[in-house]
Every structure is written in structure tokens, then in C-alpha cells.
Amino acid sequence: MxxxxxxxxxxxxxxxxxxxxxxxxxxxxxxxxxxxxxxxxxxxxxxxxxxxxxxxxxxxxxxxxxxxxxxxxxxxxxxxxxxxxxxxxxxxxxxxxxxxxxxxxxxxxxxxxxxxxxxxxxxxxxxxxxxxxxxxxxxxxxxxxxxxxxxxxxxxxxxxxxxxxxxxxxxxxxxxxxxxxxxxxxxxxxxxxxxxxxxxxxxxxxxxxxxxxxxxxxxxxxxxxxxxxxxxxxxxxxxxxxFARERLARLAILSDQTGNDVIGVLEEQVKKKRLTLLSKCSSLTTLPSGVNAVIVIADAPTTDQCLLDVATVLERLKQQLHPLKGSLTLLVTVPTEEKMVRDDLMTRFRELRLDQRCRDICVYCVILETKSSPVEKERMERACELTANLVVRQDELMSGQTFIV
Amino acid sequence: MxxxxxxxxxxxxxxxxxxxxxxxxxxxxxxxxxxxxxxxxxxxxxxxxxxxxxxxxxxxxxxxxxxxxxxxxxxxxxxxxxxxxxxxxxxxxxxxxxxxxxxxxxxxxxxxxxxxxxxxxxxxxxxxxxxxxxxxxxxxxxxxxxxxxxxxxxxxxxxxxxxxxxxxxxxxxxxxxxxxxxxxxxxxxxxxxxxxxxxxxxxxxxxxxxxxxxxxxxxxxxxxxxxxxxxxxxxxxxxxxxFARERLARLAILSDQTGNDVIGVLEEQVKKKRLTLLSKCSSLTTLPSGVNAVIVIADAPTTDQCLLDVATVLERLKQQLHPLKGSLTLLVTVPTEEKMVRDDLMTRFRELRLDQRCRDICVYCVILETKSSPVEKERMERACELTANLVVRQDELMSGQTFIV
The missing domain is CATH 3.90.550.10 (Spore Coat Polysaccharide Biosynthesis Protein SpsA; Chain A)
Structure with a gap:
């Protein structure tokens, strides 16, 4: 050399x-x-x-x-x-x-x-x-x-x-x-x-x-x-x-839950899809620059905290990326009975897409419904694979959608 | 020759x-x-x-x-x-x-x-x-x-x-x-x-x-x-x-509404995605054989009729296709205030995916919400493009999902 x-x-x-x-x-x-x-x-x-x-x-x-x-x-x-x-x-x-x-x-x-x-x-x-x-x-x-x-x-x-x-x-x-x-x-x-x-x-x-x-x-x-x-x-x-979509994605996974099962499964899927995982971090302050795709993992009986996180990440991405494009995906565990949480998220994500300040950043919400604890492995894998796919494709047409697994 | x-x-x-x-x-x-x-x-x-x-x-x-x-x-x-x-x-x-x-x-x-x-x-x-x-x-x-x-x-x-x-x-x-x-x-x-x-x-x-x-x-x-x-x-x-997905799709659009705006817009998108539109029909009885993807267009203040249509089409597809794979997409116009209809459809489509009888047939529901009549052109185009994309990709991971445009 x-x-x-x-x-x-x-x-x-x-x-x-x-x-x-x-x-x-x-x-x-x-x-x-x-x-x-x-x-x-x-x-x-x-x-x-x-x-x-x-x-x-x-x-x-x-x-x-x-x-x-x-x-x-x-x-x-x-x-x-x-x-x-x-x-x-x-x-x-x-x-x-x-x-x-x-x-x-x-x-x-x-x-x-x-x-x-x-x-x-x-x-x-x-x-x-x-x-x-x-x-x-x-x-x-x-x-x-x-x-x-x-x-x-x-x-x-x-x-x-x-x-x-x-x-x-x-x-x-x-x-x-x-x-x-x-x-x-x-x-x-x-x-x-x-x-x-x-x-x-x-x-x-x-x-x-x-x-x-x-x-x-x-x-x-x-x-x-x-x-x-x-x-x-x-x-x-x-x-x-x-090829370009795989290569462009520079991903960070943001989660404040240590030992969360979802992270491990998600990492496997991210690897399978050939995405570059730049960072796993537990707080926004450690989110590295150069990231253009963020997956926020949350476990929310109420929507307030995760929507706050989403809003903050969006703001950061927007500032860092312009004029580049990016994506933000919320992967959130919600108990089946919490219909209000689900509806809140659906409405909020549709609004986020229409928000002119978020142009060029695709937003997706993946809800992993929990009927029982722990969540069955197969359903968790499905949610994680879907999430990884959304990050790779960065399909504007899917932006604002909420997926329920 | x-x-x-x-x-x-x-x-x-x-x-x-x-x-x-x-x-x-x-x-x-x-x-x-x-x-x-x-x-x-x-x-x-x-x-x-x-x-x-x-x-x-x-x-x-x-x-x-x-x-x-x-x-x-x-x-x-x-x-x-x-x-x-x-x-x-x-x-x-x-x-x-x-x-x-x-x-x-x-x-x-x-x-x-x-x-x-x-x-x-x-x-x-x-x-x-x-x-x-x-x-x-x-x-x-x-x-x-x-x-x-x-x-x-x-x-x-x-x-x-x-x-x-x-x-x-x-x-x-x-x-x-x-x-x-x-x-x-x-x-x-x-x-x-x-x-x-x-x-x-x-x-x-x-x-x-x-x-x-x-x-x-x-x-x-x-x-x-x-x-x-x-x-x-x-x-x-x-x-x-x-290439294979484009070539395999043999599509039929099923709609009993003559002069529905959506059909024209959908046809354009279907053409753009290089899909073969085998037939437009107004009744299930005229659905030709050889079809492996059906888009059902409906205008439903209640879910009963369109779910009946969906169930019947699924039954037909299942019989005709085996062992081939296929897809069914419901593209339905729902007034914004009809939250019950939306929730019904979401639940029903998730169940359809899990229904073992429907294996090998992907099911998608695209809801075009109407706040006003007529629906804005741009939103209609978005719903139709999304629908055409779902038909091309036939992505099993997206099966059972409801998309709201």
C-alpha cells in the first residue's frame, strides 16, 4: 500500500x-x-x-x-x-x-x-x-x-x-x-x-x-x-x-431501549438488504453526521414521546441533508387494544408527509402490534424486513403511510 | 409471414x-x-x-x-x-x-x-x-x-x-x-x-x-x-x-361504475408501469381466464358490498391460478368522516392475508379519502400510481396492508 x-x-x-x-x-x-x-x-x-x-x-x-x-x-x-x-x-x-x-x-x-x-x-x-x-x-x-x-x-x-x-x-x-x-x-x-x-x-x-x-x-x-x-x-x-439505493443509504438506528429484541432482528434485516449501518445510538445527541436514513425504535403506549422524537430527528435530518434526500421510519410497538395510539400515528404521519418543511424526507410508520408479550418472532421479523425494505426503496409514494404488522 | x-x-x-x-x-x-x-x-x-x-x-x-x-x-x-x-x-x-x-x-x-x-x-x-x-x-x-x-x-x-x-x-x-x-x-x-x-x-x-x-x-x-x-x-x-414482474402481470380492472374518473387515471398508470391490461369488466361473470391480478374499484360508504366483491374475486383467482401466484387490490373511495369503514377495511384485509385459503395471493387495500367531491386530480393520481406499483411488485411483505391516500 x-x-x-x-x-x-x-x-x-x-x-x-x-x-x-x-x-x-x-x-x-x-x-x-x-x-x-x-x-x-x-x-x-x-x-x-x-x-x-x-x-x-x-x-x-x-x-x-x-x-x-x-x-x-x-x-x-x-x-x-x-x-x-x-x-x-x-x-x-x-x-x-x-x-x-x-x-x-x-x-x-x-x-x-x-x-x-x-x-x-x-x-x-x-x-x-x-x-x-x-x-x-x-x-x-x-x-x-x-x-x-x-x-x-x-x-x-x-x-x-x-x-x-x-x-x-x-x-x-x-x-x-x-x-x-x-x-x-x-x-x-x-x-x-x-x-x-x-x-x-x-x-x-x-x-x-x-x-x-x-x-x-x-x-x-x-x-x-x-x-x-x-x-x-x-x-x-x-x-x-x-444498486444506487443500497449504496446511498447511510443508516442510523435510534433507540433508548437497551436489550430490545427488535434491534437485533432489525440489524439482521439491514445487513441482508446490504444497507450501511453507520450507527446505533440511544440519544439524538450522538446521531452522527452523514446519516440520511434514521429508524427510530420506540415502545409507546402513548404517542407523545415518539412523535417528539420523530419531530426532532426530522428537524436534524432536514438541516443536515439539504439538498440530499433521506428517510425516517418509526418502528413502534403498540398493544393491540390501543386503537387511539394507532389512529394518532396514522394521522400524524400523513400530516408529516404533507408538511412542506419535510419535503425530500420520506416518512414511514411501522406498527408492530403486541397481543401478547413477547411478540412472536415471525411477526417481529416481518416488521423488521418491511422496515428495511422501506429504507432501501425510499419510495416517495409510500411516504406518510402507516403499516401494521 | x-x-x-x-x-x-x-x-x-x-x-x-x-x-x-x-x-x-x-x-x-x-x-x-x-x-x-x-x-x-x-x-x-x-x-x-x-x-x-x-x-x-x-x-x-x-x-x-x-x-x-x-x-x-x-x-x-x-x-x-x-x-x-x-x-x-x-x-x-x-x-x-x-x-x-x-x-x-x-x-x-x-x-x-x-x-x-x-x-x-x-x-x-x-x-x-x-x-x-x-x-x-x-x-x-x-x-x-x-x-x-x-x-x-x-x-x-x-x-x-x-x-x-x-x-x-x-x-x-x-x-x-x-x-x-x-x-x-x-x-x-x-x-x-x-x-x-x-x-x-x-x-x-x-x-x-x-x-x-x-x-x-x-x-x-x-x-x-x-x-x-x-x-x-x-x-x-x-x-x-x-422485467419478470412486468411481464407476468395479466391484469383485469373490475368496476361497476361507468364513467368513473378513477378508471381513466388508473389505466394511464397501468400503461406507464408496462402492465398488460387484459380486461376491464363491470361484472365478475365477464372476468376472463388467465388473469392473475385484479384491481377492484369501488365507491363504498359501507364495506359490505366491496368486501363481498373482494371475497368472490379471491375465490375465483384462487381456483384459476393454483399453483401460480397473483394479487388482488381494492381501490376504494371513502369519505373522510367514515372512520368505521376505514377501520373495517384495515381489519378485514389483515385477516385476508392470514387466511390460509388465500396463500399465494397478495391482497392490498388502497383507500382514496374524499374530503370534497370531486377528488383532487393529484391525489387520485397518487392513489392510482400506488395501486399500479403494488400490482407490479406483488410484494408479499406489503400484503394485508391498507394504504390511505
């Missing part, structure tokens, strides 16, 4: 390039893919978040002229740091070339040692790249001059004749799929785009090819199991929605 | 081969992918349903010895027709070879004209192939001797040197991804598997390659936009879940 420390200490200067100037013509969508909403945020925002790392000096995004103002607003609203926008070209390589030109100016102006500069190229529509993958690829580029992540072929690649007839099929074990991130030494990428032919500039897409063809550098290919897939088809959007 | 009619009139005899003998070793899952549950049913069942066509004479499935009894039970339970199971081999080609041998015996015993026989090969883990695609590929195989569906490359294919270094990158426009279904004339596939080398049998996967190498037949490659992707990674399972 010496190399990783090296990066972070900024002996090496790392730039990231995100081409995002596509207009969605190919997919026929009105909104280009990179601006489609995934789990409540434009896709490109998920990608940009991945590059908000102290060891990445600057992220250069190529965007079409039409979408430039929109992206500027987005970056301001979500306070994305160290990002520079350029107007891209008609093709992927044209856009990257413009970004490379910007990096060159920055490097020259900063008078930093060009041999310490690494340039990462990534697609805006691959929103789940892990920091570790970015680091590995930057390290490899430093050693090799160029590097890219690859995955095994899922289906055979065929070479075609012009009339749609099979020419030959490729041996799967000798080939792989090229993904991004890719990374390049400054010298490699600058040379590649200086020398690129008109044909490659207009028709090519693969930067590793340019590195080989124009800079004579054979890239190191790193196999990865990281989720670097490209959001291309509707099926990818479905999957991205699920 | 003459050719399609030709197929259906059974001048040509079409067999389908589904290799499904993989043990999931590669993915590390306990349950092989083809038996994982997607939208309530094992993945392979979705695939088998696609081959239940009058023009497909028989579907031959290769399965591992361990999973043979399970698959036998599944086929019996879900009454899958014209299917024959064989114990597969260690590799894809070994399994297909065993299936081809079975087809050969069938053709010889039936003394049918071998030149009229077409064999489709498909993967059990590509559950969304459309009938039209199967027909197109069978037609093409009849003309060309071999045919396969292909998609454009989403990412560049790279040729690698042995040390994980880039050898060269392939030109995207001259290559494509091979998917299934593929289809072959009887002569082509029999020859290919008769002559297959030990190395190909043990290490290869591409049947189009065998057709070319051993039968000298160059396949026709058909580009498709059909959803023929392979369920390989977790992201594919997420997407398959969504």
Missing part, C-alpha cells in the same frame, strides 16, 4: 476525465443517459461523487453545450468540489481530447513535474466504481504508462462478414471486455491525442488503442469484480436503481 | 434444446442461477414458458443429476407440456450433445423428414426471449443451415497477451456479441456434434463455431433488440426481477 499512500500524499497529481457530452441520440431517449434520474439523483452525480477524493486533484467533465448550464447548476447545488467543465465534441475521442488539452494547460501552469501526473479516464455512465479500483488503475498506469480494467467475456465475440454472415468466432479465453476506469501517464495520453488520426478521432472509442497506436504503450489490463458496468439499456437502469 | 405460418402448420418440426446442467460453481452460488427465484418462480420456469408454443414440438432440457428430481417436480406442478429431461454433461457442449442425440432418436423413430427439422438452442438463463425472435431464428436456420441472434458490442473486445498486457483491440463495427437463441438445420447440428473434437467438447461454448468448423455452415447473424441478455451477475438478477 506504499503506492496508495504515495498517491494520497500528492507526490503524484491525479486528474480524472469524464466524457459526458453524448446527446442520447443513439438510445433515442429525450434525456441523455448520464442525466437520467437514478435513485433520486441524475446518474452523472453518482459518478461525480466517486471522484470526490482527496487524492484526485481535479475532475474534468466534457458536456454538450445544451447541458452545460444544467450541469453547472447541479455541481453548485450539490457542492461538488474540484470539478471543471468543458464543452465536449461530437465524439468520445473529440471530447476527451478537449479535456486532455485542459489538463495540459493546468500541468504547464502549475509547473508540476509531468512525470508525476496520472490521468484517469472514466465514463459518466459507470456510476459504481470503487475508490480501490481507481487507485489500482492509477498505480498501474504509473508503472506501465497505460492501464484499463477488464472483465471476462460473458458471451462470445463474433467477427462478421459484411452481409451479416459469421466470419469466425473468437476464442473466449484469449479475449476480454474493456471497461473503464482507464489511466494513463501524462506523456502517454498527451502523445496519443496529439497524434490521433482524423479517422480514429471521429470513429474510435478505445483510448487503450490510441495509447498503443500513437504512443507505443501496451496497457496493463486489470481484471476486476468491481461494478464497473455501463448503464446502456433499460435493464441497466433497473439494476442501477437498486 | 408465409414462413411463420409454415412453422405453425408443422410442416417443419421444431425442437428446442435448453442446456441447464450447470452447477453454479463458477458463480459461487449455492443454488445454480437457473433455479434461483425470480419474481416468485425459479428462473428456468420463465424460460420454459417461452417455449410453450404450438409450433415447438418438444423442449429438451439437460439438467444435472442432482437437480433432476427438482425439475421433474417443477414441470409436473406447473404443467409444462412437451418437455423431455436428460441428464447433462460436465460442459455446455457435452450437455447439448446429449440433447442432440435424443432429438436424433426422436426424428428417426418418428420417421419424419430430417430436412424439415429445425433445432433451436437457447440458454435457460435468458428468460425473456420473445416468440417472434424464436420464429425469426428458426426461419433463418431453415434457409441458411445455422443462425444466431447478435447484439452490438457495448464495450470493446480486447485481445490479451498472456501476462495481462494488451495485445490489440478489436474494431467494434466488425464484431458483435453472440447470444441465444440460435437455430440449426437437423443436418448441421447432428454433423457438428458427431465430429466435435475432444478439446471443443470440453472447453468450447459456441455452437455457431461448431457449425462452421465441423459442418462447414456459416451462420446467419440476426441483430435483435429483444431482451435476450443472459442472467449472469447480481445486477442481471435485479433487472430480471423487474
Amino acid at each position: 506504499n503506492e496508495a499512500i504515495d498517491l494520497i500524499s500528492e507526490k503524484k497529481k491525479v486528474f480524472a476525465i469524464l466524457p459526458a457530452a453524448g446527446t442520447g441520440e443513439r438510445t433515442g431517449l429525450k434525456t441523455p443517459k448520464q442525466f437520467c434520474e437514478i435513485a433520486g439523483y441524475p446518474l452523472i452525480l453518482h459518478s461525480l461523487w466517486n471522484f470526490q477524493r482527496p487524492w484526485i486533484a481535479e475532475t474534468v467533465v466534457a458536456v454538450s453545450e445544451d447541458w452545460l448550464p444544467y450541469l453547472q447548476d447541479l455541481i453548485k447545488l450539490y457542492r461538488i468540489q474540484n470539478v471543471h467543465l468543458v464543452v465536449g465534441g461530437q465524439t468520445r475521442h473529440q471530447s476527451i481530447k478537449i479535456c486532455v488539452q485542459y489538463v495540459r494547460e493546468r500541468v504547464q501552469n502549475a509547473r508540476c513535474n509531468a512525470s508525476d501526473v496520472i490521468v484517469i479516464v472514466h465514463d459518466a455512465v459507470r456510476p459504481f466504481v470503487a475508490e480501490e479500483t481507481l487507485q489500482r488503475i492509477a498505480e498501474a498506469a504509473h508503472k506501465q504508462g497505460a492501464a484499463g480494467v477488464v472483465c471476462p467475456l460473458v458471451s462470445t465475440t463474433l467477427a462478421t462478414q459484411e452481409d451479416g454472415i459469421l466470419d469466425y468466432s473468437l476464442v473466449r479465453s484469449k479475449h476480454c471486455n474493456s471497461h473503464t476506469p482507464q489511466a494513463f501517464s501524462y506523456q502517454t495520453i498527451v502523445t496519443a491525442y496529439d497524434k490521433i488520426s482524423k479517422h480514429d478521432l471521429d470513429h474510435g472509442t478505445e483510448v487503450l488503442h490510441l495509447a498503443l497506436e500513437y504512443a507505443g504503450v501496451r496497457a496493463k489490463l486489470l481484471e476486476t469484480k468491481d461494478e464497473v458496468w455501463k448503464v446502456t439499456y433499460r435493464r441497466d437502469i433497473c439494476a442501477a436503481e437498486q | 408465409n414462413e411463420a405460418i409454415d412453422l405453425i402448420s408443422e410442416k417443419k418440426k421444431v425442437f428446442a434444446i435448453l442446456p441447464a446442467a450447470g452447477t453454479g460453481e463458477r458463480t459461487g452460488l449455492k443454488t445454480p442461477k437457473q433455479f434461483c427465484e425470480i419474481a416468485g418462480y425459479p428462473l428456468i420456469l420463465h424460460s420454459l414458458w417461452n417455449f410453450q408454443r404450438p409450433w415447438i414440438a418438444e423442449t429438451v432440457v439437460a439438467v444435472s443429476e442432482d437437480w433432476l428430481p427438482y425439475l421433474q417436480d417443477l414441470i409436473k406442478l406447473y404443467r409444462i407440456q412437451n418437455v423431455h429431461l436428460v441428464v447433462g454433461g460436465q460442459t455446455r457442449h457435452q450437455s447439448i450433445k446429449i440433447c442432440v442425440q435424443y432429438v436424433r432418436e426422436r426424428v428417426q423413430n418418428a420417421r419424419c423428414n430430417a430436412s424439415d427439422v429445425i433445432v433451436i438452442v437457447h440458454d435457460a438463463v435468458r428468460p425473456f426471449v420473445a416468440e417472434e425472435t424464436l420464429q425469426r431464428i428458426a426461419e433463418a436456420a431453415h434457409k441458411q443451415g445455422a443462425a444466431g441472434v447478435v447484439c452490438p458490442l457495448v464495450s470493446t473486445t480486447l485481445a490479451t497477451q498472456e501476462d495481462g498486457i494488451l495485445d490489440y483491440s478489436l474494431v467494434r463495427s466488425k464484431h458483435c456479441n453472440s447470444h441465444t437463441p440460435q437455430a440449426f438445420s437437423y443436418q448441421t447440428i447432428v454433423t457438428a456434434y458427431d465430429k466435435i473434437s475432444k478439446h471443443d467438447l470440453d472447453h468450447g461454448t459456441e455452437v455457431l463455431h461448431l457449425a462452421l468448423e465441423y459442418a462447414g455452415v456459416r451462420a446467419k447473424l440476426l441483430e435483435t433488440k429483444d431482451e435476450v441478455w443472459k442472467v449472469t451477475y447480481r445486477r442481471d438478477i435485479c433487472a430480471a426481477e423487474q
Whole structure:
């Protein structure tokens, strides 16, 4: 890990390039893919978040002229740091070339040692790249001059004749799929785009090819199991929605009851749903920052105390989160005979949703009715699974609802 | 479409081969992918349903010895027709070879004209192939001797040197991804598997390659936009879940109120969610068979009539569906002051879920509260969207719940 420390200490200067100037013509969508909403945020925002790392000096995004103002607003609203926008070209390589030109100016102006500069190229529509993958690829580029992540072929690649007839099929074990991130030494990428032919500039897409063809550098290919897939088809959007919701949730469980059975069962469900449990706390004062989903566990013969808790948590979430979205779920044990409590909660949660101050925070109430004590395990599990599902989905349509288990 | 009619009139005899003998070793899952549950049913069942066509004479499935009894039970339970199971081999080609041998015996015993026989090969883990695609590929195989569906490359294919270094990158426009279904004339596939080398049998996967190498037949490659992707990674399972739920739902809306505003709004939402609306009917007697999701629209100052409707529909669904799953959603307009009606419905729906006779049918109640008449458009839309979502998701955890909008 010496190399990783090296990066972070900024002996090496790392730039990231995100081409995002596509207009969605190919997919026929009105909104280009990179601006489609995934789990409540434009896709490109998920990608940009991945590059908000102290060891990445600057992220250069190529965007079409039409979408430039929109992206500027987005970056301001979500306070994305160290990002520079350029107007891209008609093709992927044209856009990257413009970004490379910007990096060159920055490097020259900063008078930093060009041999310490690494340039990462990534697609805006691959929103789940892990920091570790970015680091590995930057390290490899430093050693090799160029590097890219690859995955095994899922289906055979065929070479075609012009009339749609099979020419030959490729041996799967000798080939792989090229993904991004890719990374390049400054010298490699600058040379590649200086020398690129008109044909490659207009028709090519693969930067590793340019590195080989124009800079004579054979890239190191790193196999990865990281989720670097490209959001291309509707099926990818479905999957991205699920992945993004799991990844975004940063959960805290708030409960003042030590040894409450419910907490243990809830934790299991939270784990099953792949949610990040940031904190279990017994008091609001210890609620950590960065939380965007809170589950309040309460045991209430009257509604007053838990509604007070809910109101306070909402206030905190609202202040911390804006402009991000979040959720608050009350998981409350209520004796069956306490119909008034149930009705109070139902009414109050419907009002909470309509409260303009709580916009962007989904509120749910899950009532675990107790006929007998202790509550049967199966019903407790059901309530906890339902609660965890609500947190993952963060479905605005369900906001304000009370669920009785 | 003459050719399609030709197929259906059974001048040509079409067999389908589904290799499904993989043990999931590669993915590390306990349950092989083809038996994982997607939208309530094992993945392979979705695939088998696609081959239940009058023009497909028989579907031959290769399965591992361990999973043979399970698959036998599944086929019996879900009454899958014209299917024959064989114990597969260690590799894809070994399994297909065993299936081809079975087809050969069938053709010889039936003394049918071998030149009229077409064999489709498909993967059990590509559950969304459309009938039209199967027909197109069978037609093409009849003309060309071999045919396969292909998609454009989403990412560049790279040729690698042995040390994980880039050898060269392939030109995207001259290559494509091979998917299934593929289809072959009887002569082509029999020859290919008769002559297959030990190395190909043990290490290869591409049947189009065998057709070319051993039968000298160059396949026709058909580009498709059909959803023929392979369920390989977790992201594919997420997407398959969504696609399967949309495709399975065969919806009827039951309402005795002509000109009810709600119906129009609901229909829009149903369309948005890509649900198949099989029927709108005003009486239970006209409820068509094949329906697995019913939305009952009611306008009830008392609960008696709508609960009667719900009970009758449930009874019908239960009889028609078994062993399939389904859902029933009551979308009911209730004046705000009628608290008793609301409470009645809540209690009754929770009981319905617990009623053992209603297992496998999810029940939901959506109450659209009317403070004023007419109901505000926005709230009506919200109730209808929520209802449509419930039908798509068919989430057992939400069964028995009452939602108030």
C-alpha cells in the first residue's frame, strides 16, 4: 500500500476525465443517459461523487453545450468540489481530447513535474466504481504508462462478414471486455491525442488503442469484480436503481431501549438488504453526521414521546441533508387494544408527509402490534424486513403511510 | 409471414434444446442461477414458458443429476407440456450433445423428414426471449443451415497477451456479441456434434463455431433488440426481477361504475408501469381466464358490498391460478368522516392475508379519502400510481396492508 499512500500524499497529481457530452441520440431517449434520474439523483452525480477524493486533484467533465448550464447548476447545488467543465465534441475521442488539452494547460501552469501526473479516464455512465479500483488503475498506469480494467467475456465475440454472415468466432479465453476506469501517464495520453488520426478521432472509442497506436504503450489490463458496468439499456437502469439505493443509504438506528429484541432482528434485516449501518445510538445527541436514513425504535403506549422524537430527528435530518434526500421510519410497538395510539400515528404521519418543511424526507410508520408479550418472532421479523425494505426503496409514494404488522 | 405460418402448420418440426446442467460453481452460488427465484418462480420456469408454443414440438432440457428430481417436480406442478429431461454433461457442449442425440432418436423413430427439422438452442438463463425472435431464428436456420441472434458490442473486445498486457483491440463495427437463441438445420447440428473434437467438447461454448468448423455452415447473424441478455451477475438478477414482474402481470380492472374518473387515471398508470391490461369488466361473470391480478374499484360508504366483491374475486383467482401466484387490490373511495369503514377495511384485509385459503395471493387495500367531491386530480393520481406499483411488485411483505391516500 506504499503506492496508495504515495498517491494520497500528492507526490503524484491525479486528474480524472469524464466524457459526458453524448446527446442520447443513439438510445433515442429525450434525456441523455448520464442525466437520467437514478435513485433520486441524475446518474452523472453518482459518478461525480466517486471522484470526490482527496487524492484526485481535479475532475474534468466534457458536456454538450445544451447541458452545460444544467450541469453547472447541479455541481453548485450539490457542492461538488474540484470539478471543471468543458464543452465536449461530437465524439468520445473529440471530447476527451478537449479535456486532455485542459489538463495540459493546468500541468504547464502549475509547473508540476509531468512525470508525476496520472490521468484517469472514466465514463459518466459507470456510476459504481470503487475508490480501490481507481487507485489500482492509477498505480498501474504509473508503472506501465497505460492501464484499463477488464472483465471476462460473458458471451462470445463474433467477427462478421459484411452481409451479416459469421466470419469466425473468437476464442473466449484469449479475449476480454474493456471497461473503464482507464489511466494513463501524462506523456502517454498527451502523445496519443496529439497524434490521433482524423479517422480514429471521429470513429474510435478505445483510448487503450490510441495509447498503443500513437504512443507505443501496451496497457496493463486489470481484471476486476468491481461494478464497473455501463448503464446502456433499460435493464441497466433497473439494476442501477437498486444498486444506487443500497449504496446511498447511510443508516442510523435510534433507540433508548437497551436489550430490545427488535434491534437485533432489525440489524439482521439491514445487513441482508446490504444497507450501511453507520450507527446505533440511544440519544439524538450522538446521531452522527452523514446519516440520511434514521429508524427510530420506540415502545409507546402513548404517542407523545415518539412523535417528539420523530419531530426532532426530522428537524436534524432536514438541516443536515439539504439538498440530499433521506428517510425516517418509526418502528413502534403498540398493544393491540390501543386503537387511539394507532389512529394518532396514522394521522400524524400523513400530516408529516404533507408538511412542506419535510419535503425530500420520506416518512414511514411501522406498527408492530403486541397481543401478547413477547411478540412472536415471525411477526417481529416481518416488521423488521418491511422496515428495511422501506429504507432501501425510499419510495416517495409510500411516504406518510402507516403499516401494521 | 408465409414462413411463420409454415412453422405453425408443422410442416417443419421444431425442437428446442435448453442446456441447464450447470452447477453454479463458477458463480459461487449455492443454488445454480437457473433455479434461483425470480419474481416468485425459479428462473428456468420463465424460460420454459417461452417455449410453450404450438409450433415447438418438444423442449429438451439437460439438467444435472442432482437437480433432476427438482425439475421433474417443477414441470409436473406447473404443467409444462412437451418437455423431455436428460441428464447433462460436465460442459455446455457435452450437455447439448446429449440433447442432440435424443432429438436424433426422436426424428428417426418418428420417421419424419430430417430436412424439415429445425433445432433451436437457447440458454435457460435468458428468460425473456420473445416468440417472434424464436420464429425469426428458426426461419433463418431453415434457409441458411445455422443462425444466431447478435447484439452490438457495448464495450470493446480486447485481445490479451498472456501476462495481462494488451495485445490489440478489436474494431467494434466488425464484431458483435453472440447470444441465444440460435437455430440449426437437423443436418448441421447432428454433423457438428458427431465430429466435435475432444478439446471443443470440453472447453468450447459456441455452437455457431461448431457449425462452421465441423459442418462447414456459416451462420446467419440476426441483430435483435429483444431482451435476450443472459442472467449472469447480481445486477442481471435485479433487472430480471423487474422485467419478470412486468411481464407476468395479466391484469383485469373490475368496476361497476361507468364513467368513473378513477378508471381513466388508473389505466394511464397501468400503461406507464408496462402492465398488460387484459380486461376491464363491470361484472365478475365477464372476468376472463388467465388473469392473475385484479384491481377492484369501488365507491363504498359501507364495506359490505366491496368486501363481498373482494371475497368472490379471491375465490375465483384462487381456483384459476393454483399453483401460480397473483394479487388482488381494492381501490376504494371513502369519505373522510367514515372512520368505521376505514377501520373495517384495515381489519378485514389483515385477516385476508392470514387466511390460509388465500396463500399465494397478495391482497392490498388502497383507500382514496374524499374530503370534497370531486377528488383532487393529484391525489387520485397518487392513489392510482400506488395501486399500479403494488400490482407490479406483488410484494408479499406489503400484503394485508391498507394504504390511505
